[in-house]
Amino acid sequence: MITKSAFRGLTVDELHFLDGKFTYQGSLNYTKLEIKPYLDLAMWRFETLYYPACIETLKSYLKKRGTQVNRKVKPRVRLIQKASDSGWLAVSCLATGFYPRHINLTLLRDGQPVSDHEVTGGDLLPNGDGTYQMRKSLEIRAEERQKHKYTCSAKHLGLDNKLIVNLEFEPGEPYKPVIFSVLISLTLVLVFGIGVFIYRCRKRRAGPDIS
Incomplete structure (x- = not known):
């Protein structure tokens, strides 16, 4: 847990509580004797109030939302x-x-x-x-x-x-090989259709073959 005090946009002191260890960093010009009552009170608050309340809140949250928090969804x-x-x-x-x-x-x-x-x-x-x-x-x-x-x-x-x-x-990108193959197929079908049409027209004009 970390708490910070600030004045006029600048951090003046920080309190850290990790694994039962309490550390202090500050820029205020206080002697150790002057700052000791403040640090003792802060450490008592961390150990007795803040940290236990934080842990209990997290445990309660995980109990209620455990299924959601522990789920695994593949990408x-x-x-x-x-x-x-x-x-x-x-x-x-x-x-x-x-x-x-x-x-x-x-x-x-x-x-x-x-x-x-x-x-x-x-x-x-x-x-x-x-x-x-x-x-x-x-x-x-x-x-x-x-x-x-x-x-x-x-x-x-x-x-x-x-x-x-x-x-x-990606959609919208030119598929050149696919388009080329499709065009060739359509051309062949069109040529074949025109050939069949011309052949039938000529056969009709020629009329029946009388020997």
């Missing part, structure tokens, strides 16, 4: 990329819906963790349902996407093992 993890107008790609590792709050989320490039100075984000944010979310992002040039393999690793109490996910497309 939903995605690794997505989104193109920007500047020609860069944002590769983001997103974990959401997990509880408790501690999670180890790592962006990997070719199986090796990306250095911290390249990664942005990483803040733990609350969801409206009492769970948490975290996002880590990396900006790369479009040509780097073809040279390297990007994955996302997550470790959490809700997971039996380490979870690794591969890069997936």
Whole structure:
């Protein structure tokens, strides 16, 4: 337990109580003899009133909310990329819906963790349902996407093992290989249909074959 006293925006003294030990830090110019009655009274309050009341309150809270506090909800993890107008790609590792709050989320490039100075984000944010979310992002040039393999690793109490996910497309991003295949198929169908139509028209104009 820690209490602080302040005056005009500055902390003038601090009282610490940890594992039965009582310590004092202060900037006021009092002698040990002058400050002793104040410290004796503060220590008595900590040991007799504040600390026991705090522990009992926490025990009561944990008893009522134990199921919620001790639950484990595994994270939903995605690794997505989104193109920007500047020609860069944002590769983001997103974990959401997990509880408790501690999670180890790592962006990997070719199986090796990306250095911290390249990664942005990483803040733990609350969801409206009492769970948490975290996002880590990396900006790369479009040509780097073809040279390297990007994955996302997550470790959490809700997971039996380490979870690794591969890069997936975000809605709205161009699916060039898929679009190309679909266009080829549609072209072939159209050409075949036109051929059948021309063949039937010519057969009708030729009329019946009379020998």
